[in-house]
Amino acid sequence: MHAEPTVYLFVVSIGASAFGGALGMAGGIFIVPFLTLFEGVSLQSAVACSIVSVIACSCASAASFLRGGLTNIRVAIVLETATTLGALTGVLLAGVLSMPFLRVLFAAILLVSAWQMTQRRRPAPVKAPAPAKPTEFRGRDWATMLRLHATYPDHALGRDVYYHVRRLPLGMLLMYGAGLISALLGIGSGVLKIPAFDTALCLPIKVSAATSNFMIGVTAAASGVAYFARGDIDPAIAGPVALGSVIGSVLGARFLMAVSGDRLRLLFVIVMAGLAAQMLQAAFQGHPTLQVT
């Protein structure tokens, strides 16, 4: 282990997690392209290291969301059955799918994420408004039977707001896909979680951000244990990346409060489109750094 390149990895991870965190995503989507395109790390190893970074981001920022009463842990544990099963499928598929296919998939996820970032995020309009008190609702849907509906403290309104969880089966299906993509590509899979939370489950944005952050740790841990046991995780890379991610996600949480998102958003749309182009090029031409080893 040489100190100099690992310091470089450490600094890049701080940046990826801080800016990713400010935009409500894990840093994995930037760490994997960085490791494979610029550091000559194999995709398999980069994905495994990035998974550790995703776990570190989740663990480091979960506490403040939990203490703020924003995380719906009941919704989280129910959806985690789907995301961990998806991750398990992803671990199995990772050995079968070809490298060019995975690179194209990564590029596609980058492009869709970039497009998603240009859209203003809002939960789907609710046709039947939720009752003011949870006890007034007597539904027979899954979310009601599992008692998932809850309240969260809204600081702008200065009171607790009651919300209703909808269409759980559709949400579970999207979450299975999110777990699969997360394990395959070493990312947080915001791409599928945003429609799951906003369109299927109709959670308030603050609740979905907190719950998503809480869930991704367990989702990534499911593939993380497999990659760790398989010996894919190189401590020389994953160590500095994880440490940088913890520091970055703490800084990112501060950024989120201070910086207006629009310019940052535009910058990241451009960065993600650029990374997608390089990933596609690597997929079709073979990347020069890969031939060295």
Added chain:
Amino acid sequence: VSGDRKPASGLERCLATTLQLGTWVGSCTIAVGWVLSATGGSPSLSTASVAIVRAGIAVFILLPALRVLLMAVVFVCEHDYRFAAIAALVLAVIVVAAALGVRMAGVVPG
């Protein structure tokens, strides 16, 4: 019994503390191993430093599994057996994934 919860219940505070503490333990372990490796020194020291970094990474990977276990225990204590079973299912998937990783360890990727 209604589904709404008071913000930051006992379980939520407990999970927050566990994750925060675990993050500190994992980060400090990795940092110690990293500093040791940077100082150079004998080959045995370098082997030890890699092992310490690996242990720190293991702390991070096991931390979410620990919080699922914690949730399962609390759900059992609250007689919420349905949710205890859901948490147990999540834990079981993680255990299967670990077993799968061990099995795959011998196979060289194509």
